[in-house]
Amino acid sequence: MKKGKTIRLIRIMLLMGFLLPGLAFFEGGRAARAALPSAQALLQSGDACRKSLLQSPGKKKFRENWLGCIETYSRIYTLYPDKDESAWALYHAARLYRDMFEVSRLPSDIEEALKLFQRLLDQYPEHRLADDALFGMADIYENQRKDLTQAYLEYLKVTIRYPDGDMRPYASKRLDALSKAMSSAQESSATGGKQTAEDAAAEESPVRTGGGPDVKPARTPSGKARVTDIRHWSTPSYTRVVVDLSAPIKYQEHLLKADPDANKPRRFYIDLENAVVPAEINPLIPIKDDLLQKARAGQYDKDTVRVVLDMKKVGRYKVFHLYDPFRIVVDVQRLEEKEAVAAAPKTSAPAKQRAVQKGVRKAEKPGSDSVSLARQLGLGVNRIVIDPGHGGKDPGCIGHGSLREKDVTLSLAKVLAAEIKKELGCEVILTRTKDVYLPLERRTAIANMEKADLFISLHVNAHRDSRVHGLETYFLNMALDENAMMVAARENATSEKSISDLQNILNDLMMNTKINESSRLAYQVQGGMVQRLKRGYKEVRDLGVKQAPFYVLIGAQMPAILVEIGFITNGSERKRLPTTTYQNRVAQGISAGIKSYVQEMTAAYKGG
Structure with a gap:
């Protein structure tokens, strides 16, 4: 036998020597598995x-x-x-x-x-x-x-x-x-609490009839809810009326046509079931603007309170309710004839010529020679309302070292107002300029009354897991995941239970809400923030754009978003949040996002 063949034969025999035991083991394993019950x-x-x-x-x-x-x-x-x-x-x-x-x-x-x-x-x-x-x-x-x-x-x-x-x-x-x-x-477990003088002044509306905090039980001995307050904020083109109650109730809305023969105007009324009007509530609330003449509340029968709004030049209205505490909100808008002029670019009157809602201060207006980028592009985005979240008796999230969300958002709002004025030339209005409390429904009303073109609410996030960090931006819609629901519940100052209740009302509210524009604004602002922060910081996490039912965005008549600029519960971000450098970069990112949004919408408008 030749040497080469001998070597190959030896290799084959050696290989078989290694394989045969393995094959036997494999067969045994297969047999063992075959013996397992199915x-x-x-x-x-x-x-x-x-x-x-x-x-x-x-x-x-x-x-x-x-x-x-x-x-x-x-x-x-x-x-x-x-x-x-x-x-x-x-x-x-x-x-x-x-x-x-x-x-x-x-x-x-x-x-x-x-x-x-x-x-x-x-x-x-x-x-x-x-x-x-x-x-x-x-x-x-x-x-x-x-x-x-x-x-x-x-x-x-x-x-x-x-x-x-x-x-x-x-x-x-x-x-x-x-x-x-x-x-x-x-x-x-509800208990009353005294407000500071500053909080009471900031919370005061043009008409406030409740007479102070309600320290009574939520329901009467017969189980009825009390009307605790009726508030309103009003301009010639928009009015928001809020009916506060001590407990959740069912209600029905009705619209009556005007009756010239009886000298009765068009009337809208809400019947509150299983409710009472206490003696201390002023039953007559004069409004006297171009939309509503007055509002009045009375005990229609022993189980029903009727709230009536006498209308003048009312076009559209929306009714919805919010929780913790329970309140019914009525948004009223001017007749359609006014809307024909709305498409024209808006020019801002001098600040001294315009009535300013109490507790609201405008950022310094651009000079008469400055022309905003938005106006050059022809979209009329000239006025932006910035809402520093929380304030006063509501501190928001609190981190280690007594860092409070309300302080961070107010500081950032002032930085952002200056940045927008410098880069875009837009007029900026802040919902608050000091540490005062504002109800969520008032913040939206301010944006509507000021006829803002954009509304941006600033907030700081929190999470039970201190490792969670990043930035996220929201627009109004139903929450699609539990994290969004939890964020909305916290910012709404309510529990998760109330979030699902909003599903019924949001379907109607979405009809006139600028969801698409809000979504585009949210994506541009989120991208702008992340991009700017990554230039100066490591581990900047983009949590993306999400949707959730935030009370502060409900009823906004313009593109509106809520921005969470970081987690106060995360060690790294907690150190950054109060610093001038971080807030400047966030403000630059938001401003850049607004600029990109205006350019995108202009391109879409021209393309259409």
């Missing part, structure tokens, strides 16, 4: 174990019996993660841990239940059991953890994520029940 068989075994356990009070006393059934289910989602049976195994194992907690009272059992429900959601988000798992988590938060706010949020996720799921009606019922429970808890 996923279906394991599921049947687990189900039999579970049913036997739950039907036997004696067996339920011993932990090993629970763990034995759980172990059977564990083998399924460990060995067969791609099988349908795995989702069922995760679901039943989670429920067993939850039920075992009722015997053991070990917090670790509840934690395991939540983990397994979450694992099912993560691995099988479209499975028929996904909504059951989410409902199971909500049930744990409600009944085992007694965390009603988190429970409400989880039930809300069921209705949003799985609107066609079989658990949606059950989740809706739990939402209604929790809403009542949480409202009752808030009412029973």
